[in-house]
Amino acid sequence: MADLKTKERMQIPRHDMPEQEPHERAANFEEVNLGYSIEIAMEEAERCIRCKNPVCVDGCPVSVKIPEFIKMIADGKFDEAAEILKTDNALPAVCGRVCPQEEQCEAVCVLAKKGKPVAIGYLERFAADWQRNHSNLKHVHVQEKTGKKVAIVGGGPAGLSCAGDLIQMGHDVTVFEALHEIGGVLVYGIPEFRLPKEIVRAEVDALHELGVEFVTNYVIGLTETIEELQARFDAIFIGVGAGLPYFLNVPGEHLNGVYSSNEFLTRVNLMKAYDFPNNVTPIYDLKDKNVAVFGGGNTAMDAVRTSKRMGAKRAMICYRRTEKEMPARVEEIKHAKEEGIEFMLLVAPLELVGDDNGVLRAIKLQQMELGEPDSSGRRRPVPIKDAIEEIPVDAVVIAIGNGSNPIISQTTPELIVNKWGNILVDESNMKTNMKGIFAGGDIVTGGATVILAMGAGRTASKAIDEYLKNPETW
């Protein structure tokens, strides 16, 4: 298919992602999306009309060279495609799976105007997976050692992307992680059926091979303070994420059976409670039970689909606005529906109801309707008088977001944070108010996306490199 005309390219229909059958996958933890075959990938790659001014690149927070890597796939040069990806994106196999492409690169792809955009995310995943599975080439060029040492606090996407860049620039890099595994939300939050842990592990191993040191079970602020790190390292990047769950603030949140999404997902993913008692961490037995999840984001979808896989009879999303406002990715909402998740929209929690032993037995919901548009033009949900219903449930998962973890700010009083505890930085270089200390990812922005966290790690790495060359220029 070497020399297609633009018009011919535009006639190729977009290729769907092969998936596990909904009824099958709703009973296992294996990945839902199966990935393109070589043939499908090469054909999909031919859809890209190779724009002179590729607007898709502007839609990507880290400016992946999209037409270039896609052309390599079209030419059957998969390894090269992956290499192009890696110059801008340290974790393409992850982003190809979890990026909200429909709002980023694919949203602005010119083909989206007339029909469907090029499946940029699926192709990104294809190239990265191909390289991981087939190639043992080590292309990464590590510059000569500078002798400078950088500490990375937090092993999530922000920290990992910063570490990946800095090690290639020749600096010594040590990542400190509070948990026993590296990956942040990628290992404790996002479930196996969306992002197999093996992929994260492979990326971490690759960084390790490049020389990045990983220290797990190490809480900065407690095991060692930022001030003490300053004495041992020439620069520090803080990427500790946004990990302090919000609760609903309604009566009954103390009941047994009520979880934050962080706790629920950590037990299942990181601690593998779905395989209890082979893994010793317990979780509520959800078999044939009813589960309600509050929230409408990716986290809520992950929690509700997880509870379905744990055997729940009814697994429900309770969201106070309409589907249109749900922050979750379109693909996740679609997958959830196919798997039999119920969507209760325009409802707000009034109370979690327990029995005499303090065990959750029901939720009380207030029905809402869309009122007049407010100053922002959005129609706000308002309660419908007397429309209150009680639904029997055995477990509730609260997935309405996270505040910032206070350990670093409490133990580093000099560090300036805003009233929500987010670290303040100069966004052009991720510098904090403390010399030699940079920060990025969810701890700066509040809960955002993997690719934005990685973008922040990259911006910081450039600024750290400059700072290490010229510390006077802070």
Added chain:
Amino acid sequence: MNKILEAKFIGPDIKLFKIDAPKIALKQKAGQFIILRIAENGERIPLTIADSDKTEGWITLIVQGIGATTKALNQLEAGDFVRDLVGPLGQASHIENFGTAVSIGGGVGTAIAYPTAKALKEAGNKVISIIGGRSKQHVILENELAATSDEVYPCTDDGSYGFHGFVTQKLQQLIDSGEKIDFVLAIGPIPMMSAVAEVTRPHGIKTVVSLNPVMVDGTGMCGGCRAYVDGKQVFVCVDGPEFDAHLVDFKILQQRNRTYGIQEQAALEAHMCNIDVVYNEELKNKKIAESI
């Protein structure tokens, strides 16, 4: 991975471990705890740091075998390894010279109270220690506490040793005898802590307890350890573990600790052997790796 330097039983099902953990030893303050995981398939459990030595780089843990993980842990010996160990977690005890401080420990709670009692003594308090146990063998750390207390009162439920009765009765006796008590620290089973709070409440004696909810990460990330103090939600791992006993909702704490009753039983009964096998396999591999 952290090496166990010493391991010995100091009571029925109660074992003391001295573990190599230089970074934690350097930082540990009374009242703080660690979270450990014995093996790859293991659960993360919180344990108080009973003692530490900065120069030699070890900490001690005192563990009561009550469920699957603590019983498996208590099978480990010197030379074995703990897979993951993180800390020191939580806020340090608030220590000042109150005047006369009574430290009450029930069961393994005595081990949790010990470092704080020691710190209270170092801060100049007159320290009275009350140690509770079901019977004589359950009274632990009497010598250690004697060395850092002005008075020590062992108490047993069955009267086989020391004062015959509950620690609360001994405390009441002290109050009735006219001893001016300025501060009480009570650590042990929830019903005991709750009972102590009721003894001191009418006298307005400042009383602190250390809460023991189920935990996962221990860094404020999951909210599983939430408790209710003065009507407000707290995360015990980052806001505590010590709180004003007169404000704690013990009923909710007790209820939440029952969350996994059925699963804990299952883990213990059906799979104790399984767990042993996995843990031991892993340890063996580690030992081999270590010796290469």
